[in-house]
Amino acid sequence: MPKPNISGLVISVALGVIVAVGLYQAQLRGLIPSKPSLSTTLPGQETRTIVQEENAVISVVEKTSSSVVAIGVSRRVVNSTIGTGFVVSDQGIIITNKHVVSEPGGRYTVVTRDNQKYEVRKIYRDPILDLAIIQVDASGLKSLELGDSSKLKVGQTVVAIGNALGRFTNTVTTGVVSGLGRRVVAGDPFGGSLESLDNLIQTDAAINPGNSGGPLLNSGGQVIGVNVATTDQAQNISFAIPINSVKSIVDEFVTKGTVSRPFLGVRYRFISRDVAILNEVPQGVFIQEVVVGGPAQKAGVEAGDIITKINGEVVDNENKIAETIQKSSIGQRLELDIWRDGKELKATAILEDLPSE
Secondary structure (H helix, E strand, O other), X not given: OOOOOHHHHHHHXXXXXXXXXXXXHHHHXXXXXXXXXXXXXXXXXXXXXXXXXXXXXXXXXXXXXXXXXXXXXXXXXXXXXXXXXXXXXXXXXXXXXXXXXXXXXXXXXXXXXXXXXXXXXXXXXXXXXXXXXXXXXXXXXXXXXXXXXXHOOOXXXXXXXXXXXXXXXXXXXXXXXXXXXXXXXXXXXXOOOEEEEEEEEEEOOOOOOXXXXXXXXXXXXXXXXXEEEEOOOOOXXXXXXXOHHHHHHHHHHHXXXXXXXXXXXXXXXXXXXXXXXXXXXXXXXXXXXXXXXXXXXXOOOOOOOEEEEEOOEEOOOOOHHHHXXXXXOOOOEEEEEEEEOOEEEEEEEEOEEOOOO
């Protein structure tokens, strides 16, 4: 065998050490990966994720769409679809928007997904929310499960079902919760009226005229809102009434057949601290209008007054008055601190039952 070349062997080892040190330094500096690069998405993983998301929406639609109904109104000999509703009780009780069934003397009908038609025999129109409860003589209607809108998170998936444009029944749209606690002045082309609505859910799920009154659902198929409005000035912005604002009204209607709401009888505008300082008036709510014969007028409240406290609590946000009234009962006394023309006054109002519209 030939004798080994010691010089060549030494050179080879030295070159190997140099190469190893170079590779190590390159790894430390991030010039080359420390391990072979592997795709973070395994074959088929992305497809499975998409299918899972689609299946979730499909599951919601299959679970709930039979409980979503079309609401129509009879005008002469024509019956036209004007809105959407959804079943909340097997007693034939259905939720929709007030503006959907606002026509005086209108004859309304409900049509289910399987084309069963029912005459509406009873309507409760809520004076505060754009909400109505209607009842039909029907058995076997499947009610939807009501969720908890207080647990909503911005970014979570939502599904809307309704009769888009009054023609395309059981239209399904998806999106996310875009915002919470929104306040808008909303209307509907079919109703022609405008209304100021507070504490709404904002979503980018498409809601068109005719979708009004339909359910906004979470990925578990629970109703978390009542679709109520869209905007003409922007795209992908729609709104829904949180279902928690509706639950107690529905429960009372199911139990009693009627709904009682405490009533103060004022229309007001909140004066923030900054605005108060600029105008040299106290922070509170500025009374724009007092309902004639209502509890506030009986207590001596006048237009132009500023209510600074209610039951001893400072009126420091625009929802303070409404929240206090909602938590109170009919016949309960409200102690009001009032600022009028530089003088501080006190008044006691006794809440009355708010008649439905």
